[in-house]
Amino acid sequence: MARIIGGLGSPHAPSIGTATDKDQEQSPEWKPLFDGYAPIRQWLDVQKPDLILMIYNDHANTFFFDKYPTFAISVAAEHEIADEGWGKRPLEPIPGNPQIAWQLAHSLVDQEFDMAVCQEMPLDHGCLTPMSCFFPPAKRWDVPLIPICVNVLQPPIPTAMRCFKLGQAIRKAVEAMPQDLRIVIAGTGGLTHQLGGERYGHTNTEWDQKILDLMETDPLALANMTHQELMERGGAEGVEIIMWLVMRGALSPKVDCIHRNYYLPMVTGFAQVIYEEPDNRRRNSGDAA
Amino acid sequence: MSKEHPWEDGGEILAIQSRQIDYTKPLPGTYLTTGIRAQRGYRLGKFCMTLMAPDNRELFKADAEKYMRDFGLTDYEKELVRSKNWNRMLRYGVNTFMILKLSNAMGVSQNHTGAGMRNQSYEDFMATRNSKGAQ
Numbered sequence: 001m002a003r004i005i006g007g008l009g010s011p012h013a014p015s016i017g018t019a020t021d022k023d024q025e026q027s028p029e030w031k032p033l034f035d036g037y038a039p040i041r042q043w044l045d046v047q048k049p050d051l052i053l054m055i056y057n058d059h060a061n062t063f064f065f066d067k068y069p070t071f072a073i074s075v076a077a078e079h080e081i082a083d084e085g086w087g088k089r090p091l092e093p094i095p096g097n098p099q100i101a102w103q104l105a106h107s108l109v110d111q112e113f114d115m116a117v118c119q120e121m122p123l124d125h126g127c128l129t130p131m132s133c134f135f136p137p138a139k140r141w142d143v144p145l146i147p148i149c150v151n152v153l154q155p156p157i158p159t160a161m162r163c164f165k166l167g168q169a170i171r172k173a174v175e176a177m178p179q180d181l182r183i184v185i186a187g188t189g190g191l192t193h194q195l196g197g198e199r200y201g202h203t204n205t206e207w208d209q210k211i212l213d214l215m216e217t218d219p220l221a222l223a224n225m226t227h228q229e230l231m232e233r234g235g236a237e238g239v240e241i242i243m244w245l246v247m248r249g250a251l252s253p254k255v256d257c258i259h260r261n262y263y264l265p266m267v268t269g270f271a272q273v274i275y276e277e278p279d280n281r282r283r284n285s286g287d288a289a
Numbered sequence: 290m291s292k293e294h295p296w297e298d299g300g301e302i303l304a305i306q307s308r309q310i311d312y313t314k315p316l317p318g319t320y321l322t323t324g325i326r327a328q329r330g331y332r333l334g335k336f337c338m339t340l341m342a343p344d345n346r347e348l349f350k351a352d353a354e355k356y357m358r359d360f361g362l363t364d365y366e367k368e369l370v371r372s373k374n375w376n377r378m379l380r381y382g383v384n385t386f387m388i389l390k391l392s393n394a395m396g397v398s399q400n401h402t403g404a405g406m407r408n409q410s411y412e413d414f415m416a417t418r419n420s421k422g423a424q
Binding site for chain 2: 028
């Protein structure tokens with residue numbers, strides 16, 4: 001059967017993608033962030049997943065407010081690079097997996113998560129930044145991607161608990177698939193930041209660290225919070241951690257946090273994590289078949 | 290603040306009941322794109338979206354007034370664009386990520402919009418940051 005072998009957490013700020021494209025990953029300002037991707041790249045190299053499920057939000061590039069889905073899944077065979085208003089990033093289109101994506105869409109709707117199903121989903125920084133950080137140039141694009149979009153732009157946005165439950169439904173859907181697939185799920189965005197209004201630049205390192213503690217050990221405490229509470233602490237865009245909760249919901253109650261990094265250079269608390277599934281960990285170390 | 294545009298003072302209370310967000314007590318300095326606000330800002334947001342096309346960006350940069358007229362912005366909306374006052378656009382109902390397409394086409398970086406929204410000079414804003422190079 002298919003299974004989820006682990007979860008990744010990553011920021012998705014466009015400036016990170018620009019740093020990659022300008023070969024600034026090792027500059028003094030960016031090194032503390034990209035050092036946090038080294039263990040993720042290494043882990044992906046070893047694990048060789050068959051598929052990435054990327055939980056992200058579009059930033060008014062694939063979707064406009066004429067129609068704005070709460071949850072959307074791409075069944076596209078290939079994903080174009082979006083021009084967000086300042087030119088496309090120099091990246092090749094990223095392959096999808098229509099067969100698995102359609103199966104996933106069916107399973108999720110069967111479980112009463114009514115996804116908008118998209119045959120075209122040009123990708124913006126919400127998805128491209130983590131992808132280009134997970135996979136350096138030589139590895140692009142060895143692993144196909146199924147992007148799953150969450151509305152965090154135009155309230156009403158889904159509750160934190162709903163997002164956690166979506167993750168649980170994704171896990172059920174994956175485990176019902178007969179194919180022998182090793183799947184990684186990634187939650188993106190955050191952590192604390194605000195990009196509009198007089199409160200622009202609001203960050204909260206103490207809360208960022210608490211988010212990372214709770215995400216690992218007590219995600220329901222986060223899932224039970226309201227958007228108001230998340231925004232008060234973490235800024236309006238700090239609510240993006242609900243996408244990490246989708247990832248966390250797809251994992252076992254107890255995970256092995258084998259990597260955690262934090263860096264706050266400018267206006268966003270950037271965090272990366274690797275949560276490995278305990279049974280995958282045992283397989284790695286040869287303790288179990 | 291004008292009576293004609295009562296949202297301009299930033300104190301607008303959206304008539305929405307939600308378990309998730311208390312719209313009677315808006316977060317200071319925060320303008321969520323929803324409800325009547327999102328409705329009001331829809332056309333200007335749509336205008337910003339046109340700037341995703343490189344040809345349109347060129348047309349806008351070459352003659353912003355003509356571009357705004359051809360799109361059919363109202364006089365108030367044109368004035369908002371000219372003002373480069375991003376908070377006014379947020380209060381009107383344009384989403385942050387749409388505004389960034391406009392500000393970029395007007396040659397203003399994200400952190401310059403941020404400094405402006407905080408009513409600070411760019412230098413004063415940058416002095417509050419940990420690492421100026423990572424942007």
